[in-house]
Amino acid sequence: MTIEFDWKSGVAAKDWSKTKEIELKKLYDTVSAIHEEMFYLRERDEEMQELNKETNSKMATLSFFSLLLCLSVAGLQIWHLKSFFESKKLL
Template identity: 55%
Template structure:
């Protein structure tokens, strides 16, 4: 029961944040996403003075890559934007922001909201389009939640099996290494004894 509650909390996680980035610098953020999960996000540069538009130098370039380095989203010199993609790989996806150098240097504040899994679904829009009643919408949420929890557990089981295989392989290699190390130590000890015996015999001490 506790594991299910933890999974429910993680599935409803929303990554909304605000961070500063200097011109000429790069800022990267990672998100662990399961395969076949929807991922959506939006970003914008905060305008410190709403009476004036942002200068052309206040633009960011964003690239989102999968764990295997495939591009999921790329946008160049934007003051705001959004993205959406379906994850095809399991692992950490990385969103990197880069700001071109500017003289004099400046610091930009970026608002970034990244959602994945169940949190990425637009439930009010689904209810509006499908004309669902409140109970029907709740049931659909629970159904989708159950599916995602099932997929999460399947992925966790695969990871556990992979870790068990790695542990067994490592243990077997360590046992083999320990055996050969013991053989080498015994051989070295035997050679030392033989050398000492030969030395004492030459000196006619024994």
């Protein structure tokens, strides 16, 4: 025994039994679906742009603090080496 299912979703799932009027309704439903998808994609794009801006801002802040830390450590190393060599009377 074989059972076949014809699974449809979206515009294809609706029952269309009239002629021209039904074709117009099909086209209208298709255009509506595309229109809704465009709004959804536009909303997602705005969310992604906002996330991108936030990420860039955080990365710039972290990069600045990383650079500041590296320069501080380099300054401390120079100060320590200078005082070390002065105490040994090599400088």
